[in-house]
Structures are given as structure tokens and as C-alpha cells.
Amino acid sequence: MKIIETNSVPNEEYSALEQRADYIPAADLISETAPDSEIFRSVLRALLAPSLKTIVGPRGCGKTHMMRYAWITCLNDQTKPFAVYVSFNKYYRLEPLLVSRASPPDEFHAWSLGLVILATYGSLDFIGKGNSDVPQLETTFGLQKSKLESLIAALERNQPLSPEEVVLSRLITVTKVQQLLEAASSIAGRKRTVLLLDDAALTLTPAYLIELLDVVRALKTSTIAPKASVYPGTTEYSPRFHTGQDSTDVFVWTSVEAEEYATSMDQIARCRFLDFDQLPREIIEIFRFAAFGIPRAYLTMLQAFKENPSKYTQSKVNQVIEAHLSARLAEFRSLSTKVPKLAHLLSTGEQILNGMVKAIKDSNVNRDIVQLTVGVPKEDLTPIVHRMFQLLIEAGLIFDAKEVKHGTPERIYRRFIPHGAALLNNRALTSNDAGGTLKSTVEAIHARRAKHPIRKKLEKYVDVPSALGELDFALPPCPRCGEKRVNETQKFCVNCGTQLVAVSTFDACMNVQIEKVPGLTEFQIRQMKNDLPQLQTIRDYLAMQNPVAELLTVYGFGRRRSTRIADVLLSFVDDFLS
Structure with missing residues (x-):
């Protein structure tokens, strides 16, 4: 368990469990991993397979952890493929290049492929080949580590490239990277390579996202198998990248209804908290349900409960769940700032979530059988509505429980489970219990489930039914006359001719x-x-x-x-x- 401690002050707690796999040292990652769950084993098999895979799941579900675990176990086991782990989580630093450089795609290619080369050198260094073989690779391919680091730093800082860096950037090609990976694999004594590309969902810069997915597809050979982690909602695929043909999706998220859910989540928590089994079982049951299949959320809530100064258990539980739900909703809403065109989809999506929670609460009044699932007619899921649901899924606010058929003539419904914390915060499982006690909540969590989902038209879950028919992307209007934009690529206002400036996520953050x-x-x-x-x-x-x-x-x-x-x-x- 990793604890970061700082000075304590009145009414402040500064102890924080390190839940993000990005920051856990490689030496500790293995001991803090619970690899025995079925979901973990299935994802690990996909990561080691000799084919291109897209690893799909919401934030915090474990994509980074699994990729880094696969990387370490491969390098430590001579019978497994050679592994290279690369993170593209700093891609946003290159966003200003889109408007300040003449050829941003070329510089992005140099940056992304440069990271792959540096990560390859890093993998060789990890297995003890850094001093002897990396210099030979640098000489053979003309790609010096120090010069690559300088090039990447210059691109991330938006600095002009020196003549030497310009020449180096032009040397970095897909073919040369493939050859280097083949050579590195041979040095490591392996027959093939898995390329673990983390944070490949460059959702805030669609132009770069399309370029990166093309690079991922181009890197694939009979001995090089890329794996790219993406999000289910905001990832927009290249016209040349086809999931199902170029790659296979691997979904990384366990439903709260899955048989192995409790075991898997508790294994993870037990690895991080030495005193996990000393916590009250009711607390564990409730937080596990409220975590909604996201390990990071489970760890965060357990830590917050331990640090909460309140003397009353019920109050502490309620505060932790409410704070967790507020944080998830705030993160979901923040997408409208990051990607302004999604504003209408996000606001309507939150209405849908609230409507589903209310419907479940109404359904669970005075019933021994607990309802968790909502069914939406498949014909209601138009492409734009489907995109809205994908955003809710990406934020981890609803779980897609797939399709089911009902009635004669058969009607197909898409089933969804709203977030566990939203259900608990609104006492949707214990509507007949005004107090919502810990005991009654746990009983409801374990109660027999309703056989069929709630079946309603999607319009029943929103305040204004017409909002669904008007659902569309929101594009910023002309700053001079207020005229709506026709599309994202529009350069000039159709009404007054004013030049339209592209919305910058980077500037919005700044x-x-x-x-x-x-x-x-x-x-x-x-x-x-x-x-x-x-x-x-x-x-x-x-x-x-x-x-x-x-x-x-x-x-x-x-x-x-x-x-x-x-x-x-x-x-x-x-x-x-x-």
C-alpha cells in the first residue's frame, strides 16, 4: 500500500492512497496486483495475443494497471513475447502545434514514434541489455536516445526545432520503427513483440487521434502486435481504422451483477490495504457496490472512510458516497469544457441518468425483489443517442448490460444499470426504508433481482421529451454576430464572414x-x-x-x-x- 503523507492541519487530511497505476513503481506493481480474477486473466490473454486489440473501458477501470502488469511479466519471463509499454498521456502538449506549425501531422508522427523508440530502449534496459545492446541499436538505426529525448521535449514545449532535430524527425518512420522492434526482440531472445500503447484515446485532439490510430494499424506485422487503450465514448476512429476488422475490442469493466465481482474487487483492495479484512463487512459491501466496477473508486472510498473524522458510521458512509458521486458527475460535466461540441449530449445524458435512478426507486417501493436494470427500446437508440450513452458509459455512470428480447412480437431492449453510488445516494434500493440503514442497504444489495428490466420509451426519462429529437452536437457560434456554425471545420461565418477560431482544449484548461x-x-x-x-x-x-x-x-x-x-x-x- 502506497501512502503519501504531508503536514496535517485542522479539518484537513493529507494521507492519500496512490490508486493510479501510472505512479506505482514497477517493483511494487506486481505485489499490488490481484491477477486471479477472470476479467484480469481474459484481458491479460488479449494483451499477449499476436493480434491488434483495442482495450476499451472507462477511466479508473484498470487499463493502465493491466498494461503495465503485462509489460513487467513479459520482460521477466523468457517464454513470453518481448513487450514495449508506451504512454501517450502528454499528447495535449502538442495541441498548439495544430495552429502554429505548417505540418503538425508530421511532427506528431515523429513524437509518437519517437516515444515508441525510447520505450523500446527502456524495455531493453529493464532486462539488463541497456549498456551493451542499446548503444549498438542507436548506432545501427541512427536514432540516439539523447537526441530523441531532446526532439520530444522540444515538440512538447512547442519550441522551434533545430536543423538537426528536423533531420532526426524525418528519419523516424514506421518502417524504421518496425525494424528496430524486430532487432530489439531478437536481442531479448523473443520471437515476437507486443506493443502496449496506453492512453491512445487522444479524444481532445481528433486530428491527432486519427493519425495515431493510423500509426497503430501501420505498425502491425506478423511479429508485432499493437494494443491500444481507448475510451468507449469520446474515441473517434479513423476512416481507415475499422474495429472488428483491423482490431478486436476487449472491454475492461466488470458488472456489479457479475458472479466474480465481489471476489475480484476485494482481491484488489486486499493487496492495497493490509487491514482490509478488519473493516466492517457492511462497509465493504456498500462501498464495493458504490464503486460500480471501478477499482480506483473502491480504493478511494475505503481510504476516505478511514480518514473521515465523523464519529457516526452511517454519516461517514453517506458522506463518502455523496462525495464520490459528486466527483463522478463533475468529471462527466467537465467534458463539455474539454469538448464543447458534446455539451448538449452531456446535459441530456445526465437527465437520462437521473430519470433512470428515479424509475428504479419508484419500482422498488415495498418490494422484496430489487430492480437494478432499465430497458430502452433499441429503435430509440439513434446514432446521436447512442453516442450520448457511450459518453455515460465512458464516465462510468451507467453499465451496458447488452440487449434482451421481450414480448410477442419480439421487441429488443438495450439494458442499462445506473451507477451504484447514484442508486445508494437516492435510496433507490431501499425506498420503503426511510432511514436507509446500513443493514437494509446491504440486504437490498443481496436481494433477489427482478426478472425483467423496467421497460419504457427513452423520452420518459427526460424532463422535456422533445430534447431527444433536438439532440445534436453543440458548436460555438460566431463571436461577432452569434450565428451558429455549420460544422467543426468551418473557417468563416456564413452570415458575416468573420474568421472563426478553433476552440482549444489546451487554452480552456489554462x-x-x-x-x-x-x-x-x-x-x-x-x-x-x-x-x-x-x-x-x-x-x-x-x-x-x-x-x-x-x-x-x-x-x-x-x-x-x-x-x-x-x-x-x-x-x-x-x-x-x-
Whole structure:
């Protein structure tokens, strides 16, 4: 269990379990993994298979953890393929190149393929071949590690490339990377390579996403098998990349109704919390259900419960679940800032979620059989409505329980389960129990399920039924006359001719007010306003040459607290633009 501790202050808790697999050292990842669950084994088999796979799932479901686990186990086992793990989570730093450079796709190719080359050198270094064989590869292919690092740094900082870096960027081709991977695999004594491409869903820069998926498809050979992790909702595939033909989807998310759900989630928690089995069983049952199949959420809630100062168990549980649900909804709503065109889909999607929770609550009044599932007629799921549901799935707010047929003539319904925390927060499982006690909640979680889902037209779940018929992408209007845009690629207003500026996710993030960043306390915000009035936005923070030193000038801020605030702000940027 990884604990990060900083100075404690009144009404603040700074102990935090490290749930993100990105930050867990490789040496600890294996011991903190529960590999015996069926979902884990099936995904691991897909990651090691000699074919192109897209690993699909919402944030926090374990895609990164599984990829890094596969990478480490491959390199430690001579009988497994050679593995290369690459993360593209800093792709947003290249977004400004789309408007400032003449050939952004070429520079993006150099960046993405450069990362693959550096990761290949890193895998060889991991198995002890770094000092002897990597220099030989650098010489053979003319791709020096230090020069690649300088090129990537220059691209991520939007700096002009030197003549030497321009030449290097043109040397990096798909063919050369394939040849290098083949050579590295041979050095490692392996017959084939699995290329684990994490955070490949470049959802905030569709132009780059299309380019990357083309690169992924091009890298595939009989001995090189790329695996790309993507999201179910915001990932827009290239016209040349066809899931089902070029790749096979592997869904990484366990339903709360799955037989192995409790065992799998508890195995994960037991690896991270040494005192897990000492926690009250009712608490474990409730948080496991509220986590809704997302391991990171389960760990976060267990940690929050342990740190909550309240003396009353019921109150602590309610506070933790409410805070978790609020955070999930805030993350879902934030997509409208990151991808403005999705604003209408997001607002209507939240209405759908609330309507489903209410329908389940109404259905569970005075019943011994608990209803969890809502059925939507398949004909209601038009392409734009389907996209809306995919966004809800990506945020982990509803689970797709697939299709079912009912009635004569047969009608096909798509079944969905709303988020467990939303059901618990609204007491939708225990409608006949005004108090919603821990005991009655656990009994409802384990109660026999209704045979059939709630079956209603989709329009029954929204406040204004016509909203579904009007559902469409939201594009920013002309800043001069307010005329609506026709499409995303439109350059000039059709009404007044004003040049239209593309909406930048990067700029939207930079303009976020510091006081709006989640994770900062009222005390911290107040002190920063008083002593650092120039620190207004994320842009202001990133412009500081030494942010921690600046924070140390604030009254009441020591080094640990300043470091903690810096971590919160940088994590916000990473999460916003990931």
C-alpha cells in the first residue's frame, strides 16, 4: 500500500492512497496486483495475443494497471513475447502545434514514434541489455536516445526545432520503427513483440487521434502486435481504422451483477490495504457496490472512510458516497469544457441518468425483489443517442448490460444499470426504508433481482421529451454576430464572414480559475488569494519558474503543504487533458 503523507492541519487530511497505476513503481506493481480474477486473466490473454486489440473501458477501470502488469511479466519471463509499454498521456502538449506549425501531422508522427523508440530502449534496459545492446541499436538505426529525448521535449514545449532535430524527425518512420522492434526482440531472445500503447484515446485532439490510430494499424506485422487503450465514448476512429476488422475490442469493466465481482474487487483492495479484512463487512459491501466496477473508486472510498473524522458510521458512509458521486458527475460535466461540441449530449445524458435512478426507486417501493436494470427500446437508440450513452458509459455512470428480447412480437431492449453510488445516494434500493440503514442497504444489495428490466420509451426519462429529437452536437457560434456554425471545420461565418477560431482544449484548461480546481481546501484558496494575488489561473501557475518556492511564501504553507498543492494542480491538468 502506497501512502503519501504531508503536514496535517485542522479539518484537513493529507494521507492519500496512490490508486493510479501510472505512479506505482514497477517493483511494487506486481505485489499490488490481484491477477486471479477472470476479467484480469481474459484481458491479460488479449494483451499477449499476436493480434491488434483495442482495450476499451472507462477511466479508473484498470487499463493502465493491466498494461503495465503485462509489460513487467513479459520482460521477466523468457517464454513470453518481448513487450514495449508506451504512454501517450502528454499528447495535449502538442495541441498548439495544430495552429502554429505548417505540418503538425508530421511532427506528431515523429513524437509518437519517437516515444515508441525510447520505450523500446527502456524495455531493453529493464532486462539488463541497456549498456551493451542499446548503444549498438542507436548506432545501427541512427536514432540516439539523447537526441530523441531532446526532439520530444522540444515538440512538447512547442519550441522551434533545430536543423538537426528536423533531420532526426524525418528519419523516424514506421518502417524504421518496425525494424528496430524486430532487432530489439531478437536481442531479448523473443520471437515476437507486443506493443502496449496506453492512453491512445487522444479524444481532445481528433486530428491527432486519427493519425495515431493510423500509426497503430501501420505498425502491425506478423511479429508485432499493437494494443491500444481507448475510451468507449469520446474515441473517434479513423476512416481507415475499422474495429472488428483491423482490431478486436476487449472491454475492461466488470458488472456489479457479475458472479466474480465481489471476489475480484476485494482481491484488489486486499493487496492495497493490509487491514482490509478488519473493516466492517457492511462497509465493504456498500462501498464495493458504490464503486460500480471501478477499482480506483473502491480504493478511494475505503481510504476516505478511514480518514473521515465523523464519529457516526452511517454519516461517514453517506458522506463518502455523496462525495464520490459528486466527483463522478463533475468529471462527466467537465467534458463539455474539454469538448464543447458534446455539451448538449452531456446535459441530456445526465437527465437520462437521473430519470433512470428515479424509475428504479419508484419500482422498488415495498418490494422484496430489487430492480437494478432499465430497458430502452433499441429503435430509440439513434446514432446521436447512442453516442450520448457511450459518453455515460465512458464516465462510468451507467453499465451496458447488452440487449434482451421481450414480448410477442419480439421487441429488443438495450439494458442499462445506473451507477451504484447514484442508486445508494437516492435510496433507490431501499425506498420503503426511510432511514436507509446500513443493514437494509446491504440486504437490498443481496436481494433477489427482478426478472425483467423496467421497460419504457427513452423520452420518459427526460424532463422535456422533445430534447431527444433536438439532440445534436453543440458548436460555438460566431463571436461577432452569434450565428451558429455549420460544422467543426468551418473557417468563416456564413452570415458575416468573420474568421472563426478553433476552440482549444489546451487554452480552456489554462484559463481555469485556481479556486475552481477540485482538491484544494477553502483554507488553501483563501491564503493563496491573500498572499499570491497574481495566481489566478492554471496558466499563471504553469508560468511560474519555481511554483513550490512561490507557494512557500504564503502564510501557513510549509514545504509539504506546498508540494501537495503543486501535486493537486498538476494532477488537475493531467486529468483535464487526458
